[in-house]
Amino acid sequence: MDAYDRIVNILREKTRFIIVSHISPDGDAIGSTLALGEALTKLGKKVTLYNRDGVPSTLGFLSGSEKVVADIPPENFDCAVLVDCATPDRAGQAFERAAIAGPKVAIDHHRIDSASVDVACIDDTAASTGDVVLRILKRMGTAISRDIAMCIYCTLAVDTGFFRYSNTTEAVLKTASELVGLGADPWTVAKNLEESYPAERFHLLARSLATLTLAYGGKYAFMDVTQRMTAETGASIELSDEFAGIPRSIGSVVISALFREMQTGKIKVSLRSKEDIDVAAIAKKFGGGGHSHAAGCSINGTLAEAKEKIEAAVAGIIR
């Protein structure tokens, strides 16, 4: 019995689920939550969808997004399903402390060292966690509705950079095609995610781009987002979530970093790379993680201190 079978058995057997994804959720976290939630609901299960930070407004177009709660209701759950993460701490303290009467299981596609759950279905051959969810639903024989197809298509679009990154394989495009055949609409996803920004985002981007710095012969590029910039432009910090990829798009750059001052006082570092450079290894040094071309971590200290630490790690790789 493989990990898929073990998950399928638990999903069939248990009846009162809480589905939870990591804090600061992205399209993969939310799309996976909603797709699995709808599938289990259709099977007659009682399902609570939870994310500490709720659903980002850009993902509000996904069917069922209004059902995601940011507080854990006082219910008796006989199973918790973590999606797009494999350790309860990634879902926030409230979830870590919540009493779950049954197994905690994880569905994810991030390569990890250890999952602190009872059963983990981690498939790093999948481009998104939503793709792992789809494989599970197929194994269960669940019908893929239009809404489920839309959610899973969204996870693929987000995690492949709209079918541009190196994880965009033939299999991914075939799956995407199949999902479109089932009713997923690529333009609706693209429009909501990439064509619906508030103007404040661009005022923030202009300020952030003014800090763009290149180093190591143009191989390393980084930029900042400070609390002052968000305050002065009226933009929320989440509007800078995709800025990390911008310095990487410079031809000479192989590693890019975005340093963001968070309200918590920590510096959130988002790393991106090209070619065979593994930035997840850098992020791990600072307690973070991710994929080889997109990873992140949080560093205690000032912006300057965080930059110094990351630059030292970057130097070890590209010099």
Ligand SMILES: [Mn+2]
């Ligand atoms: Mn993902």
